[in-house]
Amino acid sequence: MVGKRAAKRGKRTPIGDRVTFIAMMDKDVIADIKQVALDEHRAAWDVMEQAAREFLRRREKKKTR
Numbered sequence: 001m002v003g004k005r006a007a008k009r010g011k012r013t014p015i016g017d018r019v020t021f022i023a024m025m026d027k028d029v030i031a032d033i034k035q036v037a038l039d040e041h042r043a044a045w046d047v048m049e050q051a052a053r054e055f056l057r058r059r060e061k062k063k064t065r
Contacts, residue, residue, distance in 0.1 A: 018045075
């Protein structure tokens with residue numbers, strides 16, 4: 001059929017107060033994050049959010065020393 005386009009995906013419903021954040025990473029890191037998420041039956045964003053929170057907590061501890 002000429003002129004027929006694939007349907008666009010809608011915006012994802014935010015979970016709580018979360019917003020979309022886009023970052024570039026090495027493809028192997030992304031693959032590892034996705035694998036961890038699969039292994040732990042979690043979303044990749046949840047794995048990344050936990051990692052970011054832990055990083056920020058460690059950074060804050062360094063500052064207060």
